[in-house]
Every structure is written in structure tokens, then in C-alpha cells.
Amino acid sequence: MNVLPEIFTKRDELVALRHDLHAHPELAFQEQRTSDRVAAFLAAQGIAVHRGLAGTGVVGVLKCGDSPRAIGLRADMDALPVREQNLFPHRSKHDGRMHACGHDGHTAMLLGAAQYLAAHPDFDGTVVFIFQPAEESDGGARVMIEQGLFQLYPVDAVFGMHNWPGLPAGQFAVHSGPVMACADQFDILLRGHGAHAAMPHQGRDPLLAGAALVQALQSVVSRRLDPLDSAVLSITQFFAGGEAYNIIPAEARIGGTVRTFKPEVEDAIEAAMEHICAGVAAAHGVQATLDYRRGYPPTVNSQAEAALCQDVLSDLVGAPNVLTDAAPSMGAEDFSYMLREKPGCYVWIGNGLAEGGCMLHNPHYDFNDAILPLGSSYWVRLVQKLLAN
Ligand code: NI
Numbered sequence: 001m002n003v004l005p006e007i008f009t010k011r012d013e014l015v016a017l018r019h020d021l022h023a024h025p026e027l028a029f030q031e032q033r034t035s036d037r038v039a040a041f042l043a044a045q046g047i048a049v050h051r052g053l054a055g056t057g058v059v060g061v062l063k064c065g066d067s068p069r070a071i072g073l074r075a076d077m078d079a080l081p082v083r084e085q086n087l088f089p090h091r092s093k094h095d096g097r098m099h100a101c102g103h104d105g106h107t108a109m110l111l112g113a114a115q116y117l118a119a120h121p122d123f124d125g126t127v128v129f130i131f132q133p134a135e136e137s138d139g140g141a142r143v144m145i146e147q148g149l150f151q152l153y154p155v156d157a158v159f160g161m162h163n164w165p166g167l168p169a170g171q172f173a174v175h176s177g178p179v180m181a182c183a184d185q186f187d188i189l190l191r192g193h194g195a196h197a198a199m200p201h202q203g204r205d206p207l208l209a210g211a212a213l214v215q216a217l218q219s220v221v222s223r224r225l226d227p228l229d230s231a232v233l234s235i236t237q238f239f240a241g242g243e244a245y246n247i248i249p250a251e252a253r254i255g256g257t258v259r260t261f262k263p264e265v266e267d268a269i270e271a272a273m274e275h276i277c278a279g280v281a282a283a284h285g286v287q288a289t290l291d292y293r294r295g296y297p298p299t300v301n302s303q304a305e306a307a308l309c310q311d312v313l314s315d316l317v318g319a320p321n322v323l324t325d326a327a328p329s330m331g332a333e334d335f336s337y338m339l340r341e342k343p344g345c346y347v348w349i350g351n352g353l354a355e356g357g358c359m360l361h362n363p364h365y366d367f368n369d370a371i372l373p374l375g376s377s378y379w380v381r382l383v384q385k386l387l388a389n
Contacts, residue, residue, distance in 0.1 A: 002316045004377045007116055014112045014372040017041070019090035021104035022367070025079030025097040028134035031056040034077045034107065038131045041111050045118035047129070050152070054143035058131040059153055062117055064387075065124035071386050072128040072150075072158035072342070073379055074335060075110040076103045076135035085363040101360050102163040102351065105367030105375070107131060109161070112376030117383055125387035128153045134334075139296065141334040150341055157305050158344040159382060160335040161375060165359050167350035169371050172313045172378070173326040174347050176306040178261035180299035181230075183332035184270075184292065187255045188213065188277060192286035194250035206252040207240045209284035213254060214238065216276050224272040231260035231269060232330065259330045261298045299336040302343035309345045312381045317374070349375050 007014075017037075026034050035056040039049045042060040050059040056077070084091050084098040092098045114129050130149070134140030167173060190210050195203025214235050221231050237255035241247070258269055270292045281288035313322045326348070335346050351368045358365045 002377070003373045004116065004380060007112055007373045007376045007380070010112070010115070011373045014108050014376065015369045017111065018104050018108040018367060018369060018372060021107055022090045022099045023093050025092050025094060025099045025104070027081060027097060028078050028136060028138045028140065029055050031077045031133045035131070035133075038077065038107060038111065042114055042129065045115050047114055047118050053147050053149055054133050054140050056133040057140065057144050059149070060114060060129035061126060061153060062114065062121070062129070063126040064121040065389070067124040067387065069125035069387055070128060070155045071125070071383065072130050072153070072155035072338070073110060073113070073382070074130040074132060074141070074158060074160045074338060075106040076140070077107050077131050078103055078134050078136055078140065080136055080361060082361065082363050086366060088366070098363065099367070100362060100365045101136065102365070102367040103135065105163055105372065106161065109372055109375030110379060112372065113379030113383075116376065116380050122389065123383055123387040124389045127383050127387070128155050139334045139337065142337040145337055145341060155342060157386070158338045158342045159305070159309070160338070160344070160346040161349055161378070162333065162346065163351040163367060163371070164348035165351045165365070166353060167323070167326075167348060169350050169352045169368055170317055170374070171321045171323060171350040172317065172347050173323040174306055174310045174313065174345065175301055175326065175328055176303050176324070178298055178300050179328050179346055180333040180336065181259040181261055181328070181330045182266055182298045182336075183295040184258040184266065185255070185295060186258065186273065186293065187253060187291045189289045189291070190252040190254070190281065190286050191289075192250060192284070195248045197246040197248050200248055203248045204285040205248050206286050207249060209280060209286045209288070210238060210240060210252040210254055212284065213277065213280045213288070216280050217273065220269055220272045220276065225265060225268060229260070229262065229265050231258070231265055233258050233269065259332070261300070261328060263298060266294070266298070296332040296334050297336045297340055299333045299346055300339055301345040302339070305343050305345040308385065309347055309382065312385050313347070313378065316378055316381055349378070
């Protein structure tokens with residue numbers, strides 16, 4: 001393993017920083033203390049600091065040489081509404097808030113890289129360090145982009161990294177193409193005519209139409225999509241009726257989620273759902289209104305940047321420790337918004353084997369301190385490769 005010696009000697013400082021962030025978790029768009037710490041740390045390295053995008057977002061700009069080349073490196077800062085069950089000294093000081101996804105580690109790793117690069121400006125171009133709020137729920141990346149992130153700080157490509165429990169420490173996974181799914185939601189309102197349950201012919205039953213629709217929608221994935229594409233359509237809500245046993249209700253509502261890896265598959269699913277809703281509603285004499293809402297888009301790495309990251313990581317940890325065939329995750333990630341704007345790559349860094357079920361978002365989870373210097377070294381090596389003199 002090829003961790004940079006100078007970063008390794010400063011690992012205690014990185015661990016202390018990570019523990020401080022872990023003990024003070026903040027939820028989406030409320031990362032004020034974290035934002036202050038990040039900004040102060042960057043400023044102390046002599047890095048130009050810009051604040052205010054998406055409220056608590058922090059952008060550090062480090063320019064060296066004359067090259068117009070620029071790359072963005074992104075970390076997320078927010079925590080989750082989870083009650084931490086760990087008992088170690090750096091556990092959350094705020095009941096009901098927890099860094100259960102390792103964003104404390106992501107922030108610390110990027111700060112470690114910023115510190116090294118500011119002290120060793122042996123590259124030619126601009127590094128834009130992006131610390132974003134609200135990855136978990138509200139799309140802080142999207143808000144930063146909407147508020148001008150890439151106009152104010154133009155980059156040629158953008159890079160992200162997430163820890164991955166279950167992947168051994170010392171290993172990475174790189175996907176060329178999709179790495180995380182989209183997370184769309186839908187509601188379908190069925191409007192019929194209410195009636196006495198003893199005289200159903202006088203009404204138009206939205207509940208029966210809804211039951212048919214739940215079944216018919218299962219044909220979207222099985223019959224409308226290429227079997228080689230991955231997708232899931234789960235109906236998770238079905239509301240109809242009130243207290244009475246003898247009334248056919250006038251309305252029913254169905255809700256659920258769609259996950260897939262390709263925007264074109266997302267489009268195909270939405271179109272098929274429209275078609276099936278209209279057809280089933282017509283067959284039952286009711287009206288169906290589909291409200292399909294796009295959530296985080298699929299996270300799709302560009303091939304050239306994924307290949308570059310794979311090269312950098314192979315030099316760092318050896319090719320056998322860089323997985324290129326790991327299955328993508330049906331989870332979602334708002335770095336996807338950045339990858340929609342710019343080419344780039346989002347890699348997984350092994351957090352260790354997750355003994356005891358300590359997956360992400362688990363109340364017993366903790367970021368693995370041992371990988372902090374490795375993550376920082378990856379960022380540095382990536383900059384040195386992409387912005388080589
Ligand atoms: Ni996360």
C-alpha cells in the first residue's frame with residue numbers, strides 16, 4: 001500500500017478531526033458548525049474559501065501554475081436522524097442525530113488531502129474542494145449547482161468517494177458506468193364514484209381498479225423492459241375507504257418507489273406506468289392520475305474518468321485491491337446531480353467487513369479511522385495525475 005508518508009504521520013490529527021465531527025453531527029442544511037470547521041481548516045492552509053452556496057456549503061479553491069485545467073473533489077457533511085447506539089468517547093453528543101453514513105470521514109479525508117496539496121503544490125491547474133450539505137435527503141448537491149457552483153468554480157471533471165462497509169479496508173471499487181440507482185417516487189390517485197356496498201353497480205369502484213393496477217404495474221419491469229436492464233418498481237402504499245364496511249369509497253391512492261440505473265429506463269418506466277394507469281382506469285370506468293416524481297438521478301460514472309481513477313487506485317493499493325466488477329447498489333446518491341453536469345467518477349473505499357451488521361445508516365455504524373490516510377492519499381494522487389506538471 002502506498003499511503004503518502006506525510007499524510008500517514010498526520011493521521012492522529014485526521015482522526016481527532018473526524019471524531020470531533022462525529023461527536024457533533026448536523027442534519028441537512030443545518031451543518032453550521034461543520035461548515036465553520038471546514039472553512040477554518042481550509043483557510044489555515046492558505047486555501048481560498050467561499051461560503052454560502054446551499055447555505056452551509058463550503059468551496060475551497062487551490063490554484064497552482066498557469067494551466068486552465070480544473071477538477072472538483074467533493075465530500076458530503078451531513079448526518080442522519082438516527083439515535084447512536086455506540087458507547088465510544090466520540091459518540092454523538094446530540095440525541096437523535098448521528099453520522100451513520102460516514103460523512104464525517106469523507107469530510108476529514110478531503111481536508112487531509114487539501115492540507116497536503118496546499119503544502120505541496122506540485123501540480124498545474126486548479127483544485128476545487130466542494131463540501132456539500134444535505135446529501136441524505138434534500139439534494140444539497142443539486143442546490144449548490146442551482147446556485148451556480150459550476151459557473152462560479154468551473155471544473156473539467158468532478159470526483160466523489162463513499163466508504164463501503166463489507167468491502168475490506170485497503171480495497172476500492174470503481175464502476176465504469178452506473179454505480180448507484182435513481183430514487184423516484186410516485187402517487188396514483190384513482191377517482192371513481194362512491195356507492196352503497198350492497199349496490200356496487202351504482203358506483204365506479206376505485207378500490208377494485210386499484211387492486212388491478214397494483215397487479216398490472218408488476219408487468220412494467222417483467223414485460224416492458226429489456227431483461228438485461230435492472231429495475232425495481234415497488235408499491236408500498238394503498239389507501240382507500242374509511243370506517244364504514246358498507247360504503248364503496250370514491251377515491252383510492254397508491255404510492256411507491258422506482259429504482260433503476262439508466263435515465264432511459266426511468267423514462268420507459270414512467271411512460272409504461274402512464275399507459276397502464278390509463279388502460280386499467282378505462283377498463284374500470286374510473287380516472288387515474290399518475291404523479292411521478294424524479295428523485296436523485298442514477299449515479300453514472302463516465303468511462304474515461306473511471307479508467308483514470310482505476311489507474312490511480314491501482315498505483316495506490318495494487319490492481320488486485322481495485323474491484324471493477326462489484327455490483328452497483330440500488331441505493332441512491334446526490335453526487336449524481338454533479339455527474340449529470342460534468343464527467344467524473346464516484347468510487348467506493350472499503351470501510352472493512354461490517355462485522356455485527358454495521359452497514360451504513362445502522363445505529364452501531366462508525367467510519368473506519370484506519371482508512372483516513374488512504375482516502376486522503378487517493379485524493380492527492382488523483383490531483384497529481386489529472387493536473388500533472
Ligand atoms: Ni452517505
